[in-house]
Amino acid sequence: MSNTDTGTGAKAQQPLDDEAAAERLSTAPVEERPEDTVPSLGAVGWLRWTWRQLTSMRVALILLFLLSLAAVPGSLIPQTSSNALRVQQWKAAHSVLAPLYEKLQLFDVYSSVWFSAIYILLFVSLAGCIVPRSWQFVGVLRSMPPAAPRNLTRMPVYATWRTGAAAPDVTAAAERLLGGRRFRAHTLGDAVAAEKGYLREVGNLLFHISLFGLLIAMAWGSVAGGQGGKLVLEGQGFSNTMTQYDDFEGAAFYGADDLDAFGFKLDGFSATYQTKGDQLGTPRDFTAHIRYWTGTDNSRLRKGTIKVNEPLEVAGSKVYLIGHGYSPVVTVRNAKGEVVFQGPTPFLPQDNNLTSTGAIKVGDYGTKDGKKVQLGFSGIFSPTAPVTASMTTGWNSLFPAAADPKLIITAYEGDLGTDAGLPQNVYQLDIAHMKQLSQDGNKAAVALKPGQGWTLPDGYGTVSFDGYQQWASFNIAHRPGNSVALGSAALAVLGLIGSLLIQRRRVWVRATEAEDGTTVVEMAGLARSESARIAEELAELAVALQDDAPALPEESETPVNEPTEKRG
Amino acid sequence: MVLATAVNEHLANISNYLIYSAMAVYTLAMLAHCFEWAFGSRGAIARRSAEQGGTLAETVAATAQPAARKVTVTVASAGGGTATLTRTALAGEGATVVTGGRGDDETDGPGAAGSDEQADLLGRMAISLTVLGLVLHFGGVLTRGLSVTRWPWGNMYEFSCALAFTAVAAYLVLLATGKKVRWLGLPVVVSALLTLGLAVTVLYTDSEQLVPALHSPFLAIHVTAAIICGGAFHAAFVATALYLLKDGYDRRIAAGRTTGPLGTDASIWQRLPSAGSLDKLAYRINAVIFPLWTFTIIAGAIWAEKAWGRYWEWDPKETWSFITWVAYAAYLHARATAGWKGRKAAYLALLAFACFVFNYYGVNIFVTGKHSYAGVG
Ligand code: HEM
Numbered sequence: 048m049s050n051t052d053t054g055t056g057a058k059a060q061q062p063l064d065d066e067a068a069a070e071r072l073s074t075a076p077v078e079e080r081p082e083d084t085v086p087s088l089g090a091v092g093w094l095r096w097t098w099r100q101l102t103s104m105r106v107a108l109i110l111l112f113l114l115s116l117a118a119v120p121g122s123l124i125p126q127t128s129s130n131a132l133r134v135q136q137w138k139a140a141h142s143v144l145a146p147l148y149e150k151l152q153l154f155d156v157y158s159s160v161w162f163s164a165i166y167i168l169l170f171v172s173l174a175g176c177i178v179p180r181s182w183q184f185v186g187v188l189r190s191m192p193p194a195a196p197r198n199l200t201r202m203p204v205y206a207t208w209r210t211g212a213a214a215p216d217v218t219a220a221a222e223r224l225l226g227g228r229r230f231r232a233h234t235l236g237d238a239v240a241a242e243k244g245y246l247r248e249v250g251n252l253l254f255h256i257s258l259f260g261l262l263i264a265m266a267w268g269s270v271a272g273g274q275g276g277k278l279v280l281e282g283q284g285f286s287n288t289m290t291q292y293d294d295f296e297g298a299a300f301y302g303a304d305d306l307d308a309f310g311f312k313l314d315g316f317s318a319t320y321q322t323k324g325d326q327l328g329t330p331r332d333f334t335a336h337i338r339y340w341t342g343t344d345n346s347r348l349r350k351g352t353i354k355v356n357e358p359l360e361v362a363g364s365k366v367y368l369i370g371h372g373y374s375p376v377v378t379v380r381n382a383k384g385e386v387v388f389q390g391p392t393p394f395l396p397q398d399n400n401l402t403s404t405g406a407i408k409v410g411d412y413g414t415k416d417g418k419k420v421q422l423g424f425s426g427i428f429s430p431t432a433p434v435t436a437s438m439t440t441g442w443n444s445l446f447p448a449a450a451d452p453k454l455i456i457t458a459y460e461g462d463l464g465t466d467a468g469l470p471q472n473v474y475q476l477d478i479a480h481m482k483q484l485s486q487d488g489n490k491a492a493v494a495l496k497p498g499q500g501w502t503l504p505d506g507y508g509t510v511s512f513d514g515y516q517q518w519a520s521f522n523i524a525h526r527p528g529n530s531v532a533l534g535s536a537a538l539a540v541l542g543l544i545g546s547l548l549i550q551r552r553r554v555w556v557r558a559t560e561a562e563d564g565t566t567v568v569e570m571a572g573l574a575r576s577e578s579a580r581i582a583e584e585l586a587e588l589a590v591a592l593q594d595d596a597p598a599l600p601e602e603s604e605t606p607v608n609e610p611t612e613k614r615g
Numbered sequence: 616m617v618l619a620t621a622v623n624e625h626l627a628n629i630s631n632y633l634i635y636s637a638m639a640v641y642t643l644a645m646l647a648h649c650f651e652w653a654f655g656s657r658g659a660i661a662r663r664s665a666e667q668g669g670t671l672a673e674t675v676a677a678t679a680q681p682a683a684r685k686v687t688v689t690v691a692s693a694g695g696g697t698a699t700l701t702r703t704a705l706a707g708e709g710a711t712v713v714t715g716g717r718g719d720d721e722t723d724g725p726g727a728a729g730s731d732e733q734a735d736l737l738g739r740m741a742i743s744l745t746v747l748g749l750v751l752h753f754g755g756v757l758t759r760g761l762s763v764t765r766w767p768w769g770n771m772y773e774f775s776c777a778l779a780f781t782a783v784a785a786y787l788v789l790l791a792t793g794k795k796v797r798w799l800g801l802p803v804v805v806s807a808l809l810t811l812g813l814a815v816t817v818l819y820t821d822s823e824q825l826v827p828a829l830h831s832p833f834l835a836i837h838v839t840a841a842i843i844c845g846g847a848f849h850a851a852f853v854a855t856a857l858y859l860l861k862d863g864y865d866r867r868i869a870a871g872r873t874t875g876p877l878g879t880d881a882s883i884w885q886r887l888p889s890a891g892s893l894d895k896l897a898y899r900i901n902a903v904i905f906p907l908w909t910f911t912i913i914a915g916a917i918w919a920e921k922a923w924g925r926y927w928e929w930d931p932k933e934t935w936s937f938i939t940w941v942a943y944a945a946y947l948h949a950r951a952t953a954g955w956k957g958r959k960a961a962y963l964a965l966l967a968f969a970c971f972v973f974n975y976y977g978v979n980i981f982v983t984g985k986h987s988y989a990g991v992g
Binding site for chain 2: 104107108111112114115118119121122123126128129156157200202203204205206208265274321324326329332354355356357358365367369522524526529532533536537539540543544547548582585586589590593597598
């Protein structure tokens, strides 16, 4: 890259002019002035110009700024990746904006073309910046610090005094002193040149390079990882095959054949809740008690628990507890008294007190009055139900634990639509071809306690509410690349610490014989402008050097030369 | 994890009283600081600070020693002037005395009290009161934690109390280690009061156990780091804002006017450190704390991986942490790039801090996401 300083080492053998001696203490590229760069020659010229622009610090800054700006909409508009349901609700509520947002990929900001473009450009810019800087830095390490400028008074910090010690003795002492303080020091002619704090640059490069590590880890995780969800009832199990999932999200290199072999049984689920105070009902602990196996042999089971912050790690996958709820257990008998449905049906929680809704679909009811009939029940399960339905909140649960559960159901007859072969929402009835039963002129509905039954109107049979079971839902995820991401992140922090807390600085000491036979000692230091400590450090070094080069009484307090020019 | 299911109501009540008492004492400290600033405008030396009373005498005392070694370092300053720094070593004793004397444009003001004795006394009283407030404040945070035997930062109320605590504590630690930051007293106490005020009114929740999602050692790691970062970013913000104001004042003076921004009394600005010093202080705080902020986000990501199965999901909280991080990175980049020093970079720092604040108050209260622990109704 032509817009960066060349390494400092190559020219170190001759004394430098002021300009070169003040050479930057960073391999950061020099900012170009636009007039230097406006291309005049055809396509190649433009390409080179574009590349230089892209790898300039100014553009890096603009891209960083754009990146943070571009991340904003995703935090304010619902995102498909994190909550598809809310996206649907949002779309339904904003019919005008939704298509526009859709076009702009505002529901998928973080995988959108424009967001990707920004970070890809940023990383291209970063590569264009890092590679040359790394080479340069290798050059810097292989050479010695640059020789002292002719006029040390022009350096940002400067000190001088006269001494009786001989000039060569002073430089020798200075080299020893600086070397002892872990400067890289060497003597060129009448001056010692020394430098320290190379770890700053190491840290900076490490930081930027580990950003690439992070990017690669994220990319790997997204093409070779996947996850799926499964709702498991107490007493039931799951084995990690595609057919068992309720939903599954794979990737290019993670499909049905790549699933890790394991499974587990949910023996029980326990939840505890706050029982008093203004946080009544707030959950305090959720635990899923399981037994699991690895491989295909499900006879050797190991006991385990899964909690909210403690996933089960098994066979390269992790199993997370993400939700829980109730499944009322119901028995339905037809007019002849035959059991046509029996078992638990998971209901979905609707609020913090686990008021849950669901649908019980009796597809195998058989025939009534000579024609095929199906029954459907739509209901609310209220784990701690009010004594009677409230005017405002209905049967909404008062507490999330099942202290006084009730099942409130209403019945439909007709065609459930399950035979049409189309996927159906298992938690909802499709009542397009169903009729609600009525009783005494009202819609037929009832609130049942466990053990209670209901005789359906019009001789449809009976329903009994036998009790309830709990269910827990799990997220089963396989995410390669996590350890690479973690490693890169750790290196990034280390790199940052080096980059931001270490100062790279140079010190020169020159001893020359004056006309009166005494020796003039001059010291100068250069660091990045942010460092104020260089002055103190120079003072400290100078005091220490006076062990070997004691100051002669001075005639005046002023330095030999007034500084004439500032340097940043 | 073993759960302490009970809440010790008695301790929780004591905690509330202690927080209120701390606020009362901070209020007194704030008033004392206000009077310090008011009285400090008297007297000529408030305006003539370059004398740096006291340090000259020290130098003289040091040079009077026969075998003393002394070095004067000339420092070229940004404005073209020079400053000097003199270090003296007393032979045989190994002691060094650093004395500072500064050139024309980089003069740091003498602080709120100027050289007015009464003002100085008020300032000292203010600091004593701040220390007392901090002790009460600490008691409040501690008893809150003890009442539920867990780290006391499980919701926004607790988080705010801890945040204000770190801010005040950091300021007092700087003072105790001999840094000349007494001028920070008023803004620090005012911000602590505002944060606590918001906490006890809007954000208050009773002391309770945690929701399952917060049962994790990462509550201690991630949130503690976030609290420290919050305190530091806050301090850097104060320094940045003061830098901009002081720089504004310098420009007004250069343009021949005699008052500070918004018609404020010039002596206020003269008593503050120089614009350059404020700017550097702000940069240093931001630079030192940036790695910790990076760590905070990483610790959060590890926790998210444990709790939700993905270390990064672009949850609003994560997104805004990322935005804040990138904004501070942009600020640091801007500083490292020629031409972006001073005001322009300072505006970036303000923007970055605004992102941090939005991430705390805005996202917790107005945006729904998985980080719904705020406990605000
Ligand atoms: C991916 C986003 C990036 C982030 C988060 C980032 C972050 C940072 C941070 C925090 C620093 C430390 C500032 C300091 O040392 O004062 C820094 C320094 C630096 N960055 Fe970046 N950076 C990014 C991309 C880039 C790009 C694209 C370039 C090149 C065009 C670049 C070039 C540099 C240079 C040269 C320095 C050192 C400046 C110096 O030593 O004075 N960075 N970066």
